[in-house]
Amino acid sequence: MRRSLADDSRDVGRTLFGEYHDRYFWLLHSFGWLSYGALFWISNYLAGGSSRYWVHIAFLSGTGWLLSIPLRYFYRRIWNNKAGTIVLLTTLACLLVGMVWQLARNFFYFAVLYPNKAPDAWSGYYGYVVAAVPILAAWSGLYFGIKYYRMLQLMNEKALKAANAAQQAQLRALRYQLNPHFLFNTLNAISTLVMVKENDTANRMVTGLADFLRYSLENDPIRRVPLEQEVRAMERYLAIEQVRFSDRLKVHWQVDEEAKAALVPSLILQPLIENAIKYGVAGQEQGGNIWISGKRFGSDLLLAIGDDGPGLGQGKSTSTGVGLANTRERLQTLYGEDFAFTLSSREPSGLTVNLRIPYQTEE
Incomplete structure (x- = not known):
């Protein structure tokens, strides 16, 4: 029975999103956000920031870890679209999740850590709502980069196996x-x-x-x-x-x-x-x-x-x-x-x- 390019693409997709690579994702995902929090804390420490700020950093890293998980499953759904469509949908997803992340950060900062600095109006909580978008865009770039690199590896392996079989x-x-x-x-x-x-x-x-x-x-x-x-x-x-x-x-x-x-x-x-x-x-x-x-x-x-x-x-x-x-x-x-x-x-x-x-x- 002849196989189509779509069949090969689905095979590569199943391998990319298989059980082994699930464990690989969770390891890299957790390590990445942990590193982000550590770098944030070091930066705050060197700048002479408040010692209580580590709670804010922990909250920021934890919510980033949590909110970026839906992006992963969304990117799986759009994986087989055209490149232009993937870029557009990724940008919109980063914008939406980044705004939610920044709002959660602002509320935690003012409501939990520094309630005496809380703004008088609700509009004050919406400041810098797009500040977190570049971080999620970087996360998305790494996600797609690793996936495409792995896909090229798998395709090269299939090509080598096919060449070996032909030989x-x-x-x-x-x-x-x-x-x-x-x-x-x-x-x-x-x-x-x-x-x-x-x-x-x-x-x-x-x-x-x-x-x-x-x-x-x-x-x-x-x-x-x-x-x-x-x-x-x-x-x-x-x-x-x-x-x-x-x-x-x-x-x-x-x-x-x-x-x-x-x-x-x-x-x-x-x-x-x-x-x-x-x-x-x-x-x-x-x-x-x-x-x-x-x-x-x-x-x-x-x-x-x-x-x-x-x-x-x-x-x-x-x-x-x-x-x-x-x-x-x-x-x-x-x-x-x-x-x-x-x-x-x-x-x-x-x-x-x-x-x-x-x-x-x-x-």
């Missing part, structure tokens, strides 16, 4: 693209073996294919695996290819012990080895060699897959199908710019695919 979906798609590509080649070879009555060989290939696919399905394409585990998976894969090519395929491993603990994207080597077999072994009557190496170099892990086939410019281009492009895209999705993927010629012939990724042993 994971992309990685899964890239990884799963390899299975049909590999399956086509292997099943085609099995079909050929069946046609020429080499059933035992075909059966070994089917068994090897089942083992390799089981490993592929059991490993999350998003997670990385130790290089040692990747090597074992490639040995299963190469066992299938050994059935196809017999002694025409010679594999040479050179993986350092320290490198085996490094984390690599699962099945990252498979398309590179398949590419080397396709161009370095299958196309040559006498077959060929494949060299697979891995070593740590400082803070990096260096991987290389080489063959002694025709090499670049001799039947093999720098864009040799889905395997290399897919691998490069997976690395870029996982590591951003912190990787290297290069092709280099071997002497006297052949091609080497070189990978450099960060050496990491923990996710």
Whole structure:
């Protein structure tokens, strides 16, 4: 079901006005008015004011704390209006509540603290009725500022989650693209073996294919695996290819012990080895060699897959199908710019695919 912008806005609103943020509001609200009263008292003390004035300050802070609460619930109601409407309604609300607050202050001052200074006429109680408006306007500005800041945080969190989900979906798609590509080649070879009555060989290939696919399905394409585990998976894969090519395929491993603990994207080597077999072994009557190496170099892990086939410019281009492009895209999705993927010629012939990724042993 598709979601609208209004649905997302309501979700953000429910999060902003949730139980946790209720507690957060009361904490900030009480601390703010307490600070206001403390600053007022310090100012009065430094100015040499009456010691009884603290009662007035306590009343002023307490009524401010109380009268600003309705503003909060009013601002919730107008939250989804246009900016101009919010500004207008906020100004009117501050004016109305500020007048009530100032009137209460005046009555308390003259009726309770200093009745001998009380004005003779009721009109005297209405002096400076808008003096409290700037304080409430500042309270409102802080309220909206904190809310908008929190809303931006929530929207950024949702955007990051969406980007992360998209990245994971992309990685899964890239990884799963390899299975049909590999399956086509292997099943085609099995079909050929069946046609020429080499059933035992075909059966070994089917068994090897089942083992390799089981490993592929059991490993999350998003997670990385130790290089040692990747090597074992490639040995299963190469066992299938050994059935196809017999002694025409010679594999040479050179993986350092320290490198085996490094984390690599699962099945990252498979398309590179398949590419080397396709161009370095299958196309040559006498077959060929494949060299697979891995070593740590400082803070990096260096991987290389080489063959002694025709090499670049001799039947093999720098864009040799889905395997290399897919691998490069997976690395870029996982590591951003912190990787290297290069092709280099071997002497006297052949091609080497070189990978450099960060050496990491923990996710």
